Amino acid sequence: MALYVQKFGGSSVADAECMQRVAQRVYDTQQAGHRVVVVLSAMGKTTDNLINLSKQVNPQPDEREMDMLLATGEQVSVAILAMALHAMGAEAVSMTGPQAGIATDSAHTKAKIMGINPERVIENLDKGRIVIVCGFQGLAPSMDVATLGRGGSDTTAVALAAALKADRCQIFTDVDGVYTADPRTVSEARKLPVIAYDEMLELASLGAKVLQSRSVEFAKKYGVELEVLTSFDRIPGTIVKEEVDDMEQIVVRGVAADKNQAKVTIQRVPDQPGVAARLFQELAAANVNVDMIVQNVSEHGITDISFTVPRDEVNRTRSTVDKLLESLGAAGATYDVDIAKISIVGVGMRSHSGVAYRMFEALSNNKINVEMISTSEIKISVVIRSAYADQAVQVLHKAFELDQANA
Numbered sequence: 007m008a009l010y011v012q013k014f015g016g017s018s019v020a021d022a023e024c025m026q027r028v029a030q031r032v033y034d035t036q037q038a039g040h041r042v043v044v045v046l047s048a049m050g051k052t053t054d055n056l057i058n059l060s061k062q063v064n065p066q067p068d069e070r071e072m073d074m075l076l077a078t079g080e081q082v083s084v085a086i087l088a089m090a091l092h093a094m095g096a097e098a099v100s101m102t103g104p105q106a107g108i109a110t111d112s113a114h115t116k117a118k119i120m121g122i123n124p125e126r127v128i129e130n131l132d133k134g135r136i137v138i139v140c141g142f143q144g145l146a147p148s149m150d151v152a153t154l155g156r157g158g159s160d161t162t163a164v165a166l167a168a169a170l171k172a173d174r175c176q177i178f179t180d181v182d183g184v185y186t187a188d189p190r191t192v193s194e195a196r197k198l199p200v201i202a203y204d205e206m207l208e209l210a211s212l213g214a215k216v217l218q219s220r221s222v223e224f225a226k227k228y229g230v231e232l233e234v235l236t237s238f239d240r241i242p243g244t245i246v247k248e249e250v251d252d253m254e255q256i257v258v259r260g261v262a263a264d265k266n267q268a269k270v271t272i273q274r275v276p277d278q279p280g281v282a283a284r285l286f287q288e289l290a291a292a293n294v295n296v297d298m299i300v301q302n303v304s305e306h307g308i309t310d311i312s313f314t315v316p317r318d319e320v321n322r323t324r325s326t327v328d329k330l331l332e333s334l335g336a337a338g339a340t341y342d343v344d345i346a347k348i349s350i351v352g353v354g355m356r357s358h359s360g361v362a363y364r365m366f367e368a369l370s371n372n373k374i375n376v377e378m379i380s381t382s383e384i385k386i387s388v389v390i391r392s393a394y395a396d397q398a399v400q401v402l403h404k405a406f407e408l409d410q411a412n413a
């Protein structure tokens with residue numbers, strides 16, 4: 007008898023029919039002789055709709071009240087699933103995050119899970135019940151409900167799996183696994199049977215929106231093996247787990263495009279100690295997430311500094327940078343939103359050489375110009391014109407033979 011945590015996202019519980027499909031799946035797992043804890047998201051677009059509703063009465067809603075509001079979405083889901091299970095003759099009980107013993111810090115709308123007391127969940131499992139828990143919420147020290155940030159139900163599922171020492175944490179969604187590239191861009195993209203936590207983290211932050219990054223970090227920290235799979239079909243998904251030796255045989259596991267970046271260039275700044283420190287200190291203070299940074303070769307003591315930021319932070323960046331230009335002694339600044347960041351990721355890069363060369367060669371053979379480069383141990387990213395983003399992903403997917411089953 008194994009203990010399963012099964013999490014279903016909003017699209018998997020969007021309506022009554024979906025709920026029945028989920029109920030059947032969950033019940034089958036229990037009937038196969040397992041203990042089952044279910045974590046649910048709000049139905050369909052409920053969370054978005056609640057946010058819109060709040061904005062209609064107050065452009066800047068209080069965060070405690072926002073959590074009161076958003077937490078209702080998941081509460082609807084768990085009660086409806088419990089009812090669907092009862093109708094099938096199953097024993098099931100629903101719980102809010104606080105009832106399930108999930109304690110958070112007090113950062114409303116972006117709270118972190120501080121601990122879980124799973125006693126009540128275990129008591130109910132011991133009685134033969136399926137336990138259905140609201141994702142995305144817990145109890146703050148003030149005894150108020152707090153939510154974990156968008157997509158937070160994944161984190162609830164992983165945290166519960168860790169606290170309960172579950173044998174498996176399955177994340178059901180509307181895609182059937184993690185792919186070598188976005189299948190909408192690359193028709194030969196393949197579903198990966200397995201991927202390392204670190205690779206998944208890189209791909210998640212690159213915009214492969216399969217799992218919330220925080221949930222993967224949590225899973226890595228507590229050694230919880232995840233499986234990402236679809237709730238619409240009964241087929242195996244992708245396992246996300248600790249890296250094992252033979253995973254390094256594959257150099258590149260996936261290619262991703264991030265089209266939500268912008269490039270900022272500060273022109274003609276004096277090449278002196280303290281300039282970069284000052285600039286990036288001010289940007290950090292303005293809460294701008296700087297990603298890649300490149301400083302050009304200087305000529306006559308003057309240089310250009312370029313960096314990338316998320317596109318929706320361009321305005322904040324502009325107001326910070328424009329104020330600084332004069333005191334930095336810079337000639338001006340440009341803001342370019344027509345870029346894309348293309349990355350290749352794989353733990354095999356640690357033990358293989360020549361990966362960067364193959365990447366640049368493939369791009370240049372297709373006349374795609376590289377404007378910026380950054381690397382880490384398991385990732386190489388380049389900035390290119392956004393118009394070439396899809397083509398670059400296709401070219402790299404082919405160059406690294408990701409369409410081959412053993413690649």
Ligand code: ASP
Pocket residue numbers: 015016047048053054079141142155156157158159160
């Ligand atoms: N319902 C929340 C959201 O839409 C949490 C989740 O789906 O994981 O962000």
Ligand code: MG
Pocket residue numbers: 015016047048157
């Ligand atoms: Mg959701």
